[in-house]
Amino acid sequence: MAFFKAIPSLPLFPADDNKVFSHVGLERIHQEVQTDQSSHVYVSRDVFTQSDIDTLYEGARSQNEPEQSGKMSYINSCTKAKIFHLMFYFLPIVTVLQKYCFDFRNKIIGDFMGGISVACLHFPQGLAYGLLASLTPVEGLYSSFFPILFYTIFGTSQHMSFATDSVIAILTAEVIDTQVKSSFLPKFNISVVHATHTMKTELLNYRIVVSAACTFVCGSVLVVMGIFRLGFLTSYQSKSFIGGFTFAAAFHIFTSQIPKGLGIEIPLVKGIGKLVYTFKYIFEDIRNTHVPSLIIVILCVIFIVFIKDFINERYKRKLRVPVPADLLTIIIATIISTYTNLEKKFGIEVVGSIPVGIPDPKLPDVSLYVEIFPECFQMALLIFFLSIAMAKVCAEQNEYEINDNKELMAYGLTNVGCSFFPCFPASVSPPRNMILSSMGAKTTLNGLFTTCVMLLVLYVLGQLFAQLPVPALAAMIFVSVKPLLLQVRSLPKLYRVNIYDMVIWIATCSSGILLDLPYGLLVGIGVSFITVVVQSQRTDTEVRYRTNDHIFMKKEHQPHISESSKVVVFHMCSALYFATSERFRRRIYESTLNPLKMKYKPVQEIEVTFSYSSSTNTESSVHKNLTDNPSFGLKGH
Template structure:
C-alpha cells in the first residue's frame, strides 16, 4: 500500500547510512592553503574608526522619548495596557501575592532583628517605586530570607539591645545617639570610685536595630544606583550557579541557627562575626533546661502543618485550583486567635509580638537614617546589594525568556537602587526578589507590573487597619514558618556532588564557599566565594588543554586517554587555549613526557636520539593567545630534540608570529599533516623494499600501492563512524 507508515519493527531494523568524512579538497600545506583560498590579514580598527561605528550604530538613532521611557518604563507599558485582557489577572495575582507577603514579611523582619512590621513595610514602599521603574513583571519584590540574615549581621553588631545594656536606662540621656552616664553606674566595685561627684566617663553611641537596618538599606541603594549609572550590570556574572548554590545553603544554615532559640523558647544573646554559629549553639545547649515546652509544642505543630500542606495536600489542591492555598496565613490566623483566647503570653510564658513591640497603625513618617552610620555599615551593605540584584535579575531573565520580553540589567540596578533609597526613609529592609512568591505570582496570572501595584495597595490596608490584630501572634510560629520554607534550600546541599562530578574545581569552590559562610560569616563567605570562583575561572582560562591523539585500528585519530590506539610512530598533540610565558614550562614538560624524554637528560645532538614516536605533529591552531615565549617553544623543540620529525599545524597569523627561523613544515589542519606524514612514511617503506610499486600524487596525496602502503594510507578519518570502503580522505 502506498504511503504506508513504517512499523515499529521496520524502524528498529532501519540502519542509518554510513557517511565518510572527507576534506573536500587536495591536501595542502599552510602556504599553499593561504594562496589557494586568498588569505587576507584584517586591518586593526583604529580609535577613530570605532568612534564612527559607535556614532553610526548608537548616537545617530538616539531618541529623547525612548531614553526617558527606558529610565521610567511605566511610561512605555501603561499607555499600551490592555484593561480587558490583563486587569482581572493582575488584580488576582496581586491579591494572592499580598497574602503571602504578610506572613513572610513578618517572619523575615524578625529574622533581620527588627520589628516584624518592618517586613510588611518592605513589601509596600520600595515596591511602589519599583513598579514604576522596574522591568521584571513576574518577579515578586519584597523581603527575602538570605537578605534578612545578611542585614542581621550589622544590626547585631552596631545596635544596642536595652535588655543587655550594662548602663541603666534611667542614667542615659534622651538622645538616641549619645549616652553620657555616671561613673557610679559603670563601676564594678568600690575601688572604681574616685569620689561621689558625677563625672562624664565616656560618650558612647547607641542605635536602635531599625536605625542600623535602614542605614544598610540606604547604602545598598547608593551602591546599586552608582553601579547602574556606571553601566555595571554585567558584574552579575561573577555570581555563578556554583557560588549561588553554596551561598544559599550556607545562608540557610545561618537562618536555621537564628531561629532555633525561638523554636525552643530559649534566651540567647545575638552574636555575629566568625564562629558565631558555634557560639550560638554552645549557648543554646547551656540554656536548654530553660526551654518552654509549650513553645516547643506549638513550634512542632506549626512546622508539621506547614510541611504537610506544602508537600502532600498542596500539590493535590494545585491540580484543581491555580491559586495556592494560603497555608502560612491560615496558621498565623489560627495561632493568633488561640494565643488571644488562652493568654499564651501571660499564663504560659510564650513569647509573642507584644514582647518585641507594638505594631503601629498607619504609615510611618519619612526619616533619614543616621548619616554617621553610613561609613560603618557600607562594607556590610556590599553583599546584600550584589546578592539581591543578582538573584532578582536571574529570576527576571528566567521569566522574561519564558514570556518573551526583555530585561535590562542596568535599568534593574537603577530601579532596585532607587527603590531601596526610597524605602530607607520608611523603615524598610533591602528588597529582593523571592523565588517562592514569584512562582506563585506567575501561576496566578500576572500579566504586567500592575500586579506589584495591586499587591502594595492590599498591604496598605493591612498597615492602616489590621496591624494590631497580630500582636498576640507567638514568635515561635513565625520561626516555624521560616524553617518550613528552608527545607528546599537546605536540600540543595546535595548539589555539591553534582558540581564535583562536573568538575572538581567547581566542587572545591562550592565546599570552600559553604564552609566560609558557615564557619566565618555570610559577608566574608561571599567574598571568599567570589574570589575562589574568579581564581578558578582564571586557572581554567589560563591553563591550556592538551590532547594527545593516536591512530586506532580503523585509522581514526582519537584521544589516547579515552580510546584504544596503536603505536604507529606518529603522535598528534593538540594545544587549546593560551600558550604564553606562564604555561610555557608545563606544555614543554608535557611534550617531553609524551616523547619519553627526561627534562634533565636531553639527547646529545652528536648521537642518534631515541624517542617513543619518531614523528610529532604539534597542533597549535586552537591556541587563543600566543606570545613570544610561547612561540619560542617550537624553535626549542627543533634545537633540543635532534632527529625528531616535527610537523606543525598553525594558522597564518600564528605563523607570522613564529618568525622565519622555523624549519618544520606547517599545515592548516592536522588531517593535512597526518596524510602527508603517512604518505612520506609509505614512500620510505617502499624505498626499503617492502613494497614493489607505489605512485604518490603531491597535489592530491593519493597513494596507490599493492601491499601494506595501501592498507596504511586508506580510510584516514577525523570524525564520524568507521566506513568499510577503502577510499582515502582527499
C-alpha cells in the same frame, strides 16, 4: 595552494566547466576555481592580510560617512527622541502604561489575580522576616510595602516580587547586631538581656537607623553598578557558590530562631565562630525553655508542613492557587491567642500593637556609611545575583527577555527609595515569583494590587494581629528555610558533573557555618577564582597525526598512524594567555619536538618571497622544491 576541500557527495561546480569568480566587496582579489571529476576544489588567489581587508572596508566606509567634530556629533545626538528614550529607560512603567491600553482586559485580569495572590505571602513573610532582621514585625510590613511600590515604577520583570527575603534579612541582622554591639551597648555598659524598657526602645530606634543606612548603601552600590553597566557580571556567578552560601545562610537563619522557639534569651554573639557560641549559650539556658512557646512552634510547623508538602504538592494540578499556609497559620494562631489570652495566662510573647498608617520619610544617617560599607557591598552583590537569577528563570519559563542592566538599576533605585523609610534591604523570594508566574501576571503593574492589599493591612487589618504569638512566626521561618537546607542533596550530582563545583559548594558552606557569613562569602569567591586557575592549568592536550587519506587523527584512534609525519596538529582546550602560555609551550614541546634539544641544524636554507601573483606555475614549483628537499630551512617575507 590557498584553499583545499574535498566534497565527494556534492560537487560544488560542474566537472566540465572552468569558472572565474571575483569577490563582491574586494576588487583586488582574483579567484580562479578549477574543478575536475574527483570533486576537488582548488582556489588560487592573491595573498591578503586582515589589515589589507580592514583598510579596504574602512576606506569605503569613510567615503560614505563623512566625519564630524566631537562637539557637533554630541549636539546632533542630543535629540528629543533620545531624551525620551533615556527617560523610558529609567522609568519602564511609562512603556507598560502605553502598552496596557491595547490589551487592557486581558492584562488586568492576570495582574489582579497575581497581585492579590502574592499579597497573601507578603503579609506573613513581612511579619516573620522583620523579626529575623533584628527589628520588629512592623518594619517587616514596611519592607513588604515600599519595595513593591518602587519596583513597580523602576522594574522590568513582570514576575518579580521584590520585597523581603530570609537570606538578606539575616545578613541585615548581622550588620545591625555588629553596630549595636560596637557602638550602642558600650555607651550603657550593659547587655541586651539586661536592658530596661526605655533602653530597649532606644535600642530599637537605633536598629531602625542602621537598617535604613544599610538599605541606602546597598541601593547606592547597585545604582553605581547599573550606571557602569555591570550586568554582565551575572555570567560569572557560580550556582555552586550561590548554593553553598544560601545553605550556610539558611543554617544561620534556623539557629537564630531557636531561642525564640524555646522562649529564651541569649547574649548577642558576633564574629568568628558565631554559631558555635550561639549553640553554647542555647544549651546552657535550655533548662529554662518556655514549654508553651515550644508547643506552639511544634504545632505550627506540623500544620504548615502538612499544607505545603501534602495538600499543595499532592493536589497542585487541581489547585489554581496554592493554599496560603503561612496566612492561615497567623490567622488561626491570632484567633486562638486572642480568645484564650495566651500572653497573660502563659506568658507567651506576642507581636503587640502595630502602628496605623505609613511613617514619614527621613534621611538616612550618613555617619554610618563608612562603617557598614564592606558588609553592605557584599550584600548588594548577593541581592543582584539572587534576584537576577530568579528573574531569568521566570523569563525563560514565560518566553521573554530581560535587560540585566535595567534590572540592576531597578534594584538599586528601589533600595535607595526604601532607605528613607524604616525598611531593610529588599531582594527576591522564589515562592512569591512562582506564584506570579503561575497566576499569569502580564506586567509589573501587578505590584499596584499588592500594594493596595498591604495598605489595607497597614491602615486597618494590622491592628487585628496584635495578639499574634511570636513563636508562630518563628515556626514560619523554620519551614521557609527547608528548601535551602535541602540543597545539600545536590552534592552527589555536583560530584558527578564537576568536582570543582562541589569543592566550591563545600568550601563556601563550611566557612560560612564555622566562621561567619561574611567570611563564607569571601572564601567562596576566592575558591571560585582558584578553581578557574587550576582548571586552566589542567586542560587536556592532544596531538593528531596525518593519515594517508590526509585526515588528522589521534594515535589512540588509529594505532598504525606513523608519527614521522611532517605536519602535526596540536590541540589544547583552553584560551592562550599568560596563565596558560607556559603550559602550552611545555606540552607542545613534549608532544612534538623541542627545538632547543635538536642535535642538527638545517643544511640549506631557501628564501621564499610571497607576492600578490596568481600564477599557479610559481606556486607549483615552490611546492615541489619543498617536497623534494624536506631538510631545507624556510624564510618567508
